Amino acid sequence: MAVPEVLDRIPLLSGVPRSVEELPGGLTNHNYKVTTPSGEYVVRVSASDGALLAIDRDAEHANSAAAAAAGVGAPVLDYLPELGVLVVGFLPGRTFTEEDLRDPANLPRVAAACRRLHAGPRFVCDFDMFDVQRRYLEIVLERGFRLPEGYLEFMPQVAQIQKCLEIRAEGTVPCNNDLLPGNIIDDGERLWLIDYEYSGNNDACFELGNIWSESDLPTGHLEELVTAYFGHRLRNKIARARLLGLMSKYGWTLWASIQDGANDSIDFDFWSWGMEKYERAVAEFTSSGLAGLMDEAVRAD
Incomplete structure (x- = not known):
């Protein structure tokens, strides 16, 4: 139409x-x-x-x-x-860019916007990237969509990360789950969060880790974002957000595979977009620091 x-x-x-x-x-x-x-x-x-x-x-x-x-x-x-x-x-204001998120002065503002959302009414559905990633994988395999080379080799680490994060799980809050810079609007005084396609009740640390992952921010920026969100530095929360940021990259890679195979109505190179995420995920999966992150995530701070 x-x-x-x-x-x-x-x-x-x-x-x-x-x-x-x-x-x-x-x-x-x-x-x-x-x-x-x-x-x-x-x-x-x-x-x-x-x-x-x-x-x-x-x-x-x-x-x-x-x-x-x-x-x-x-x-x-x-x-x-x-x-x-x-x-x-329509929300009047300026759409954020990755450069805005790279400005440390904006991280407390982003954290405050997330806290407002997370303290609001519960959503009508849940979102868990571990579940979403598995559903995406089933679709990719059933439909014969392209799968990045070596993708399945990291599923054992995924299972370990999920088990690790269950130890200190603290419930869920209403999350956007897709806070790309373009989904953050600055009206000059405060930030607004838009686009709730993937919204659902989720671990608050996924929201923070996903922001970090989607804009490929330095690790220090994630630490500042998590600290601003919780009000003080918590090593276990920083590690939790990093692990969920890794799951963000790994899961959204398959989102790109599905879009690459099924969406011909939008002119966009979904495969390259997804492969950039996958390559960063591989670097983290194969890093010597992954085990240390899981250790940090389960410890009392």
């Missing part, structure tokens, strides 16, 4: 003067900023098979509303599941 037809199906945007601007980014959606006399809105139109990627659009809608209630997400204004459309308010 053409974009004007989609907009005509949205009561808020139908029958009024409007201008439409396609927003950059979005690897599973097409995003449009729509301006009318009454305000500015973002219309997100699904552009991939959400089921393959473990995306539940109903959960995304509910969790987006919960994030808005927590004061950290955009207001949710409409949802048309039959069209794969979610309408939220």
